Amino acid sequence: MKKLIGILSSILFVSVASQAQELANMSQFEQGQQIYQANCALCHMDSGSGSPPIFLALNGNEQLADATRIITNIKQGAGAMPAFPGLDADEIAALATYIRNAWTNSFGEVTVAEATSTLDGFEEGLQIASVWDGVYTEAQAQRGQILYSGTCGSCHGRRLNGAPEDPDMGSTPPLARARFLRVWEGRSLATLFEYTRVTMPSDNPTSLTDEEFIDVIAYMLSVGGMPIGTNELEPDTQTLARILIQQSQ
Numbered sequence: 001m002k003k004l005i006g007i008l009s010s011i012l013f014v015s016v017a018s019q020a021q022e023l024a025n026m027s028q029f030e031q032g033q034q035i036y037q038a039n040c041a042l043c044h045m046d047s048g049s050g051s052p053p054i055f056l057a058l059n060g061n062e063q064l065a066d067a068t069r070i071i072t073n074i075k076q077g078a079g080a081m082p083a084f085p086g087l088d089a090d091e092i093a094a095l096a097t098y099i100r101n102a103w104t105n106s107f108g109e110v111t112v113a114e115a116t117s118t119l120d121g122f123e124e125g126l127q128i129a130s131v132w133d134g135v136y137t138e139a140q141a142q143r144g145q146i147l148y149s150g151t152c153g154s155c156h157g158r159r160l161n162g163a164p165e166d167p168d169m170g171s172t173p174p175l176a177r178a179r180f181l182r183v184w185e186g187r188s189l190a191t192l193f194e195y196t197r198v199t200m201p202s203d204n205p206t207s208l209t210d211e212e213f214i215d216v217i218a219y220m221l222s223v224g225g226m227p228i229g230t231n232e233l234e235p236d237t238q239t240l241a242r243i244l245i246q247q248s249q
Contacts, residue, residue: 025097025109032098035091038186039084040099043195048103054080054198059103067110070096071118076238080198082190083241086128089115128242131189132249134229136218141228144219147212151201160223176223181247189233190240193217210235 037046044050048059064070074092077083087095093115100107129135148160152175157163160176174180184192197213199205208216214235222228233240 028094028097028109029101031091032094032096033102035087035095036098036102039087039191040095042187042191043081048099048105058099059105061105064100064105064107067096067100067107067114068118070100071110071115075119075122077190077241080194082188082194082237084188085241086188086244089119092119128244130244130246130249131221131224131226132246133243134227135189135231135243136221136226136229136233137231138222138228140215140218140232141222142219144215144217144222147208147216148219151208152216155202160220175220177225178247180220180224181245184245185247187245188241189217189243189245190237192245193235193240194237 036044043055044058045055048057050057058064071092072078073081074084074087074095076085084092090112093110093112096110096115099105100110149158154166155164155169155172156175157165157172160174160180162172162174162179164170164172173183193214196217197206197208197210200213201207214233218233
């Protein structure tokens with residue numbers, strides 16, 4: 001009888017431990033989903049289908065089998081994908097776990113210990129700034145205004161409110177003020193820069209230079225009421241990745 005009780009106790013312990021691990025994995029998966037929606041879905045889509053060849057599909061992507069590569073790309077960026085230096089090892093592990101197991105993927109969990117080990121030696125301690133910290137100059141915004149008027153205003157409206165000049169044209173995403181900030185809250189200027197330069201103008205993507213795109217972004221910030229500073233924004237994704245878009249100071 002004692003032996004039977006011991007066996008049952010062992011089975012119960014394993015069952016409880018298994019359930020606890022399953023709950024922990026579920027919590028990590030849900031955390032990763034939230035991070036994905038906030039930072040990745042704009043380009044890679046809710047379905048993980050992306051928009052190839054510009055934004056790679058994540059659903060069914062065999063490259064996700066390499067956990068180290070995913071962790072590194074999230075932290076420091078790759079190609080058109082900006083870096084996400086503000087994410088810590090716990091958040092990167094959750095995000096990597098989500099994209100490796102969402103949709104039709106089944107590549108397994110990424111642990112915090114694995115993410116921490118991979119990120120060991122990465123440059124840390126660089127300050128994360130905000131668009132409210134004065135990250136562009138008045139001259140840059142003025143250049144951006146001229147470019148916006150000639151290239152963007154017909155679709156996004158003279159007031160950057162998404163109301164095109166042609167009444168027969170449907171509304172477009174606003175590029176300044178409250179509605180814009182609600183959509184882009186928490187994302188970096190690097191994400192905005194990369195998304196804009198590879199998709200806009202919609203009828204002639206990449207027709208502007210990187211310098212012109214970043215000038216237009218400076219103008220967008222000025223219309224949104226963000227303060228001017230002493231240094232211009234540079235079209236460098238590593239630097240832009242450390243400037244967050246926030247609704248308020």
